[in-house]
Amino acid sequence: MKTIPPGSTIGIVGGGQLGRMLGMAAAQLGYRIHVFAPASGPANDVASAFTEASYHQSHRLAAFAEACDVVTYEFENVPVGALALIADKVPVLPGLNALEIAQVRYAEKAFVQDLGGRTAPFGVANDFEELIPVLERIGVPAIIKTIRMGYDGKGQARIDAPGDARQAWHAVKRQPSIVEGFVDFSHEFSILIARGHDGASVTYKPTWNVHRGGILHRAVVPAPAAIAGQAAEAAALAERVADALDYVGVLALEFFATAEGPVFNEMAPRVHNSGHWTIEGAQTSQFENHIRAICGLPLGSSALTAAGVEMENLIGDEVERWPEILAERGAHLHLYGKDEARPGRKMGHVTRLIG
Known part of the structure; x- marks a missing residue:
């Protein structure tokens, strides 16, 4: 693929905050962005430029x-069919194969297992009658998750x-689901890798993720020793995944740190919340490296800019803390x-550099 030079237009499917931060990184490098989404965000x-339209309006997608x-794209639940409609008109990156795999939870786990990664034991239940034997095989406690979305x-x-x-x-609304056995883990962490058209890649330091109510609360770098000791194996798996997908852009893989080693949880074929710290905490942010990758530019360094970094999400009315955060050195x-x-x-979110 030829280099897409500054001054060109990057289309972003989805109008959320990840698209916003991608757009800011693109503008820094001299690109324009055109957002396609069903509503303003x-x-x-x-x-x-902004096209407000359904992902199923083919004529609007073609014009975009x-x-x-x-x-x-800035989220992984965009309909693959919508992007397939335009893939012969303009490069769509990352490729649709990554999106197809990431949207189906059991396919994602099987794909990673085939590449030598560990996963939790899992099974598929398309209806309640299938759920019972899956639970008998996997055991309880377990987590049931809809196969798609969520x-x-x-x-x-x-x-x-x-x-x-x-x-x-009934809690998952009787939708086809994956059932996962529990994993005994000490920490959750993620590996972010940026890969270019030529196969060159850079990997960011492993990020310790602390969740609250199922939502990422804090992301910390450097990670504790329990994670650091498993980082090389997890990063090697991330590289195999990216290579197998011929991936272009930033890819995030989430893991559990266990006594047996890193256990893969899920992947996101996009920039990721656990990498927001890279805006100030890395020499090249995940957002800039994503733009560099999809435009065929050299990737930037993922080295830290400080001894440590912590990112805290502001959820709901926590955003009202903005005056005290602005006053914080x-x-x-x-x-x-x-x-x-x-x-x-x-x-x-708020990022704090340490040391």
């Missing part, structure tokens, strides 16, 4: 593609005893411009 604030030099703890339920199965099935505040601070909604 945070990315619009930094866009030079004609206006862009390359297209990327994030930040949504679309899933815990099963502590066989008698909880029916309630859990060394704190870097990012607000997403959302108009309503609902419970569980990511309204912004």
Whole structure:
């Protein structure tokens, strides 16, 4: 693929905060962005053009593609069929194979197992009758998750005893689901890798992720020793995944640190919340490296800019802390411009450099 030079237009499918931060990184390198989304969102604030349309409106998608030099996406639940409609008109990166695998939870785990990665024991239940034998094989406690969609703890339920199965099935709205056995872990962490058209890649330091209510609360670098000792194996798996997908852009893989080694949880074929610290904490942010990768530019260094970094998400009305955060020496505040601070909604984040 030829280099897409500054001054070109990057299409972003999805209008959320990840699109906003991608747009800001693109603008720094001299690109324009064109957002395609069903409704106005945070990315619009930094866009030079916006198409408001359903992902199923093929004529609007075609016009959007004609206006862009390359297209990327900022969330993994965008309909693959929508992007397939435009893939012959404009490069769509990362490729659709990554999106197809990441959207189906059991396919994702099987794919990683084939590449030598560890996963939790799992099975598939398309209806309640299939759920019971899966639970008998895997055991309880277990987690049931819808095969498609769902994030930040949504679309899933815990099963502590066989008698909880029916309630859990209704909690996931009787949708085809994956059932996962519990993993005994000490920490959760993620590996972010940026890979270019030529196969060159850079990997960021492993990030310790601390969740609260199923939503990422803090991301910390450097990670504790329990994670650091497993980072090389996890990063090697991330590289195999990226190579197998012929991936272009930033890819995030989430892991559990266990006594047996890193256990793969899930992947996101996009920039990721656990990598927001890279804006101030790395020499090249995940957002800039994603733009560099999809445009065929050399990747930037992922080295740290400080001895340590901590990112804290501002969820719901936590955003009202903005005055005290601005008064805090060394704190870097990012607000997403959302108009309503609902419970569980990511309204912004703050990054603190340490040392």
